[in-house]
Amino acid sequence: MDLNYSDEQLLLKESADRFLKERYDFDKRAKIVASDDGFDAGIWAEMADLGWLALPFSEENGGLGGGAVEISLIMEAIGRALVVEPYLASVILAGSLIEKLGTESQKAEILDGLIAGTSRPALAHAEKQTGFDLGNISATAVRTGDGYALSGGKPLVLGGAAADIFLVSAKLDGDIRLFLVPADAAGLTHKTAKLVDGSRACDLSLYNVPLPASALLDGDNTLVEIEAAYDRANATLASEAVGIMDALLDATVSYTKERVQFGKPLAAFQALQHRMAEMAVKCQEARGSALLATLSVDALRSMRIRGVSGARAKIGKVSRVVAQEAIQLHGAMGFSEEMPIGAWFRRLYAIENTFGTTADHLKRYGEIIRDPAVLSGSLLREPA
Numbered sequence: 001m002d003l004n005y006s007d008e009q010l011l012l013k014e015s016a017d018r019f020l021k022e023r024y025d026f027d028k029r030a031k032i033v034a035s036d037d038g039f040d041a042g043i044w045a046e047m048a049d050l051g052w053l054a055l056p057f058s059e060e061n062g063g064l065g066g067g068a069v070e071i072s073l074i075m076e077a078i079g080r081a082l083v084v085e086p087y088l089a090s091v092i093l094a095g096s097l098i099e100k101l102g103t104e105s106q107k108a109e110i111l112d113g114l115i116a117g118t119s120r121p122a123l124a125h126a127e128k129q130t131g132f133d134l135g136n137i138s139a140t141a142v143r144t145g146d147g148y149a150l151s152g153g154k155p156l157v158l159g160g161a162a163a164d165i166f167l168v169s170a171k172l173d174g175d176i177r178l179f180l181v182p183a184d185a186a187g188l189t190h191k192t193a194k195l196v197d198g199s200r201a202c203d204l205s206l207y208n209v210p211l212p213a214s215a216l217l218d219g220d221n222t223l224v225e226i227e228a229a230y231d232r233a234n235a236t237l238a239s240e241a242v243g244i245m246d247a248l249l250d251a252t253v254s255y256t257k258e259r260v261q262f263g264k265p266l267a268a269f270q271a272l273q274h275r276m277a278e279m280a281v282k283c284q285e286a287r288g289s290a291l292l293a294t295l296s297v298d299a300l301r302s303m304r305i306r307g308v309s310g311a312r313a314k315i316g317k318v319s320r321v322v323a324q325e326a327i328q329l330h331g332a333m334g335f336s337e338e339m340p341i342g343a344w345f346r347r348l349y350a351i352e353n354t355f356g357t358t359a360d361h362l363k364r365y366g367e368i369i370r371d372p373a374v375l376s377g378s379l380l381r382e383p384a
Contacts, residue, residue, distance in 0.1 A: 048117025089159025
């Protein structure tokens, strides 16, 4: 398998890096984070114009038909620039589930708006008790004369603060199903929460929210698709973390070349060179793991889990080392608000605790490779 990027992929990478460097510097991000909305609708519209919002969707649904590798390149750039707009929440999670489970009319209604940059759907699935067991939810849906009524609570919905429509999971006749719930639906209340990395989420409360019959997404394999969507999201988080780690390394090397101590730059001290070399090794380890996760997202379940959770477990460990070294080599300046080092550190901490912790993914990875056939099989296809 050729693991080199194609010419088209390299162009996408270069254009993404250039756009965010020109339009989304650290000062711009700080203003967005401090704003009332916590995101920039203009930047979201520009992402739509660039085709980023259409990238993962099939051409028949109005998208560009891009694959996991193309998405990973966008997520690396997003990581470096510390983008807070809800690309992961709206495009990767909610958008992919609408494409997989939505009816033709639902796809036309939601995906068209998402691709055009006028809509921002968000998935509301996990609950306080869910943890890493995606089937453990208590929200309920009951049938009414002409539709459904939803009740329950969904804390810390990623992208929820900017969402105009939610994909809410609830149990209907004992099975987990997804429902489209407008943000202004009667009986729905939401409270915005600011996360440790500066992004926004929201807590949803639903009390007998009335919905028409058309609000139910199609398909009886909803939980299977939700798990697959979370794995896609975890793979993109791995790529985002790689982008952050590379940025931390670049910033640290640059700083130590400029900072003079005892009459010479810090980068001239061999002990510090060794530490930065170790950071570079960790970055390459993370990049290899993230690439494996990216190439595993469309594999059968056992290989997908092996690739994705293995990457999250590995990157969760090495990213912390890189972030801590960057902070130490910058000294007290590392945590100042004027520099992005502390913001990158906090984003890595948020990633490590999103869609499963490092320990959760290590356990999941360990459980799947207990099967000798999985352990000895190809990383990218189901063993015979």
